[in-house]
Amino acid sequence: MLCILFIATRMRALSIDTEPQQHSQNAMYLCSYAMAIQTLVVIVAPYIFGGEIRRGMCEGDIQFHARDPKWFTILTMFRWLAMIVLYIGMVIVIVSVFTIKPAEGNAAGADTSVSPPLSPAMICLLNLLTSFFFVYLGLWIAVLWNQFVSACGRAIKVFDTAKSTVMLNPMLCVLFIGARMRALQITENKGQPQGYAQQSMFLTTWAVELQIALVTVFGLLTHMPLDSDSKASQYGEGLKGGKTRSGSGGLKAGQLPLGYWTSIIATVCEFFRYVNMAAMYAGACIVIYSIYDVTTDNANGKGQLIDGVTIPPPLS
Numbered sequence: 001m002l003c004i005l006f007i008a009t010r011m012r013a014l015s016i017d018t019e020p021q022q023h024s025q026n027a028m029y030l031c032s033y034a035m036a037i038q039t040l041v042v043i044v045a046p047y048i049f050g051g052e053i054r055r056g057m058c059e060g061d062i063q064f065h066a067r068d069p070k071w072f073t074i075l076t077m078f079r080w081l082a083m084i085v086l087y088i089g090m091v092i093v094i095v096s097v098f099t100i101k102p103a104e105g106n107a108a109g110a111d112t113s114v115s116p117p118l119s120p121a122m123i124c125l126l127n128l129l130t131s132f133f134f135v136y137l138g139l140w141i142a143v144l145w146n147q148f149v150s151a152c153g154r155a156i157k158v159f160d161t162a163k164s165t166v167m168l169n170p171m172l173c174v175l176f177i178g179a180r181m182r183a184l185q186i187t188e189n190k191g192q193p194q195g196y197a198q199q200s201m202f203l204t205t206w207a208v209e210l211q212i213a214l215v216t217v218f219g220l221l222t223h224m225p226l227d228s229d230s231k232a233s234q235y236g237e238g239l240k241g242g243k244t245r246s247g248s249g250g251l252k253a254g255q256l257p258l259g260y261w262t263s264i265i266a267t268v269c270e271f272f273r274y275v276n277m278a279a280m281y282a283g284a285c286i287v288i289y290s291i292y293d294v295t296t297d298n299a300n301g302k303g304q305l306i307d308g309v310t311i312p313p314p315l316s
Helices: 002-015 022-049 069-099 120-148 153-166 169-186 195-222 232-242 258-293
Strands: 052-055 062-065
Touching: 002 022, 002 069, 002 120, 002 169, 022 069, 069 120, 120 153, 120 169, 120 195, 153 195, 169 195, 169 258, 195 258
Parallel strands: none
Antiparallel strands: 052 062
């Protein structure tokens, strides 16, 4: 995703006849160095300090087991410091996308005092990228809290489950960039994807965002993950023997156990999750089709996916 962000930032600069700001370029270097340092620490540490590297509670959670316990803390803190630097650099690059301005004497004669509006593809890309790193940031904070403060298994499980929702974000970003590049290619950098293609990008992005919200909110509210292996019946185990989720009985006549309501919520969330998933795939397929359908006549951003229905762009 960092590579996609860097490419998109470069495309944004070229579209307004300039280069990424110097601080943006420095932030790209910073992110690259931070990623390289993290990788180097994980590979080299066992050979220098002894011990081994073990998988933590979830994928991406690395635990150092050194012969000298103090090295465990030092290496872990060093790795997390590199992660903080990476996220700071990423935020700087994202902000630069919004603040970049055309260069003096640009070929298009654009106003150099204001930043031009973002293209629909860029809006969707930034939303997908933000949601992707939001999930991994939440997982990272939960793992860090679990290691150094107190047990935080519930949050780790929720964000680990949410990872499956954003795993297609990188491919969707590449698809949107490809559709925009194709439109620019055949119009000498003056056109944009068809209107229905842009609204399909909006539809796909909204579907991903809503899936993340469903998985995260449900997990944090009910203390249970909403993943592909979960069945609504699993959340209704409290119905057995008239027990609540905590296992206590003694329900009054006509009183429904907590597991009943949790089961209803789980069923509703699962339904809307699959609806959003279908919308995501449908939107992506339409964007793929638009790449083959685009011409110099329709690469103007006009038109709608569904006549009379306007899909609003994601938040930006």
